[in-house]
Amino acid sequence: MKYVLILGDGMADEPVAALGGRTPLEAAYTPNMDQIARDGCCGMLKTIPEGCEAGSDIANLSILGYDPRRYYTGRGPLEAASMGIHLEKSDMAYRCNLSTVTEGVMNDFSAGHISSGEGEALMIALDREISPASAFPGVSYRNLLVLHDAGGAVTVPPHDIVGQDITPHLPTGADAPLLIRCMEISREVFADHPVNRDRISRGLAPASQIWPWSGGKSPALPLFGDKYGKKGGIISAVDLLKGIGRCAGMEIIDVPGATGYLDTDYQAKARYALLALKHLDFVYIHVEAPDEAGHLGSVREKVNSIERLDEMIGTIMDDFSGVICVLPDHPTPIAVRTHTRDPVPFAILGRHRDSCTSYSEREAVRGKYGILEGFEFLPRLFRDNP
Ligand SMILES: [Zn+2]
Structure with a gap:
C-alpha cells in the first residue's frame, strides 16, 4: 500500500464570529477533505505533548512518530x-x-x-x-x-x-x-x-x-525506513521540516514554486508528490500557508488557503488509489494569531469508515479513533491500512 499525508500547517481553528460561528475548516468549500472524512474515518490527535512548546517542529516530529519528549533537541540542529x-x-x-x-x-x-x-x-x-x-x-x-x-x-x-x-x-x-x-x-x-x-x-x-x-545537539532519530519498513519522502518549503526529514533519512523532494507562504504553488506540490510515489511508499506534504494566514489574523486568507489545499488534495485523489490522510500540525487560531496546543482533527481515507460526514474540528471529535497521541498516528495508520 502507498500513503500520502497532507499537512495543512496551523489549519485547525476555533469558531469565528465573522464566519457565523463556524471555523475556517467548516466555512471553507472543501469537497475533497469532506470526502476523505465521509468515506473514511476521523479522530483527534494530541500533537504537542505536555511540557513541550506548541511549535511546528515539535508537532511534525510527533506526527512522523517521534516522541518530541525523547527526540527533540532544538530548532538549531534541525535547521x-x-x-x-x-x-x-x-x-x-x-x-x-x-x-x-x-x-x-x-x-x-x-x-x-x-x-x-x-x-x-x-x-x-x-x-x-x-x-x-x-x-x-x-x-x-x-x-x-x-x-x-x-x-x-x-x-x-x-x-x-x-x-x-x-x-x-x-x-x-x-x-x-x-x-x-x-x-x-x-x-x-x-x-x-x-x-x-x-x-x-x-x-x-x-x-x-x-x-x-x-x-x-543533532537529534538521534531512528530512520524512517528502519522504523516503518517504508521508503518515505517529504515535501516542504520550510527548513525545519526539511531538517526533520533529513534527520529521519527521508527523501527531500524539492518543488519549484513552493514558497512556504500564501502564494505557494499547491498544484506543483501535488504533481511532485504523485511523481515521487512511483518510487516511494509514503509522501508527507507540508503546506505552510494556513499557518501564515493564522499569524496574520486574516479570515479571508485562511479560508482561501484551505480551499487551495483542498484543490491540491483533489488533484492527488484523481490519480492516486492508496491511503490519503489530512490533518494540521496544531491550531493557529485567527483569534490569537499564534499556535495553540489543542488536539487537531484528522481524517483517513483507507480501509475503514465511521459516521463522520465532513472534515472539521467538531466532526472529527465523533470519529472512531477518539483522541490519539501524536506519535501514535503513523503506527496506527500503517497498522490499520496494511
Ligand atoms: Zn505549524
Missing part, C-alpha cells in the same frame, strides 16, 4: 540538518537570527527581513572573528551558529522580546559566556559593515547583531 551541516557529537547548533537591537532594545527579530545575500556577507564576516565557534549563512535573517564541545544554554526566542530590553533575556548556562561574546563581536563586526551602511542609506533596518537561540 543545520536542512542546510547539510554535519554536527559532531559534541557540537551544538544554535539558530542565529540577524536582528536589529537599538539602544539595548530588540526592535526587529528579522533585521527588516534582510535578504539572503546581505545576511550571507555578514555571517561570513562574523565567522572570521569568532573562532572556535562557526557562523553559517542560511536564508534571510535565519542563520546558524555552531559551538564545539558545547554544554548548552537557556535562550529566549527574539520574536518573544520585541520592544523589550535585551539584558534580562541574554543566554544563561554553560554556553552563555561564548554566546554573549559572539553577540558582542557581531555588534563590532556589523557596526560599520558595507551591508549595513547600504541598508541605512536606503532607509532600511540594519542588522546590528546576532541573536542565538534554540540550540541543541
